[in-house]
Amino acid sequence: MDQLLEAFPVVTEVKVAWGEMDALQHVNNVVYFRYFESARLSYFQKIHLLVDSSQTTIGPVLAETSCKYKLPITYPDTLLIGAKVVDLKKDRFTMEYQIVSQKMGKICTQGQATCVMFDFENKCKVQLPSEIKQGILDLERDYS
Template identity: 85%
Template sequence: MHELLQTFPVISEVKVAWGEMDALQHVNNVVYFRYFESARLSYFQKINLSLDSSQTTIGPVLAETNCKYKLPITYPDTLFIGAKVIDIQEDRFTMEYQIVSQKIDKVCTQGQATCVMFDFINHCKVKLPSKITQGILDLEAC
């Protein structure tokens, strides 16, 4: 399984909940974006990207996200969600995700998200702080 996620510096583990299933007896399509969000937040913790509004007035907002469903996921299962940054620009970065099912030992889902740094006081995008850029580069180099 780890060979399926070897290029991802952050891997989150999530157990599929019964309530995430839909009428067709597989995980509902909306839930995958929550899985991606959990992996993204784990990545942010690794690079010390604070989301605490009492500590910072800037932070990442989603500009775009997508999901490619390859195989259905069903309860019970444990998922491993890889997250990595595949592009860094002046004011944004793009992350890639990959979900692997422990039950079937295959990649079930792939996705991407572009996060733009945003100033919540002035309501405008801002440059990616150099400490965040360096944190991403250091984590991706591992």
């Protein structure tokens, strides 16, 4: 399974909860976006992008997200969620995700999200802080 996630510098493990199942006996479609969020936050921890509102008013907001469902996930299972940045612009970055089921040993889901840097006090887009941009570049370079 390592080869299924070898292109992703951050891999997050999540256990499927019984309550995430829907009436059709597989994980409900909206739950996948929570899985992506968990992976995104793990990535943010690595690049020191978790926002402390007492320290800064600038942080990322989700501008766009998508999900491609390949195989249904069911309880019980443990998922490995890879996250990486695939595009970096002056005020935003785009991430890709890949969810692998340990039970099946296969890729079940792929996704993407674009995050825009936002100044919450002034309510406007801002440029990606240089230390965050460098953190992304370092993490992606060190892993590739």
